[in-house]
Amino acid sequence: MELKTKQKNKKNKAINICLDKNEILTPNRLLILDILLGSEIPISAYDINALIKNKGKNLNISSVYRVIEFWVKLNVVHKISFLNKYMVCDNTDEKHTHITNICTSCLSVIETCNKSMGLDLEESSKKLGVILSPDVNIEIPIICHKCQ
Numbered sequence: 001m002e003l004k005t006k007q008k009n010k011k012n013k014a015i016n017i018c019l020d021k022n023e024i025l026t027p028n029r030l031l032i033l034d035i036l037l038g039s040e041i042p043i044s045a046y047d048i049n050a051l052i053k054n055k056g057k058n059l060n061i062s063s064v065y066r067v068i069e070f071w072v073k074l075n076v077v078h079k080i081s082f083l084n085k086y087m088v089c090d091n092t093d094e095k096h097t098h099i100t101n102i103c104t105s106c107l108s109v110i111e112t113c114n115k116s117m118g119l120d121l122e123e124s125s126k127k128l129g130v131i132l133s134p135d136v137n138i139e140i141p142i143i144c145h146k147c148q
Contacts (some may be wrong), residue, residue, distance in 0.1 A: 007037045010088055014076040017092060021074060028059060032067045033088075036077060041107040042085035082139045084106070097121050098137045105147035114138075 014033055018025055035048050049064045068086055071077035075107075077086050082102055090111045097114040114121045125132050 010090075011037055013092060013127050014071070014074070014088070016078055017074050023070070023074070026067075029067050029070060029078060031057070032064065033056075033071060036068075036071070036088045039087070042080045042083050042087040042102070042109060044085045046082075048086075072139075078137055080109070080139060082141060099131060099140060100137055101140045101142045103144035103147055104141045105143055110142070110144070118123070126136065 011033060015025060018029075031052065032048060034042065035051050042057060045061060045064045045068055048068070049059065049061050052059050052064070068079075071088075072079055072086070075092055075139075076089055078089055078098075078100055079086055080100060080102060087109060091098075091113075099114060099117060099119075100111050101110040101112065103109070121132055121138075
């Protein structure tokens, strides 16, 4: 599938999630979503802010963070804590534990889930006497096949 088509599909899905949850789509929310969709690697809030300024708009960094957190709350965007950057989720419908594999060399991201990786995290957690948080996103630093 062509990159532009994928981005358009992700944007439509994000908008539908927003509307289904009775949230308001503001110009700033759409602008930042478009910037996130246009980035092939995770991007920082400061990089997003710089891109906004390059477009001739002025948005303070706290507003950028608020908008990003809005999309994170809707599970449309992932915060990659390992990098302190953000990216649009490839599979917002994921019902298993979401796993984000981040190449420490090129910053490419491979999204998957515990089931497709053959990991039984629920059972392992039970053995420890705990349960996983339902909206957990596990980050695994990797070296991708291109960088090996």
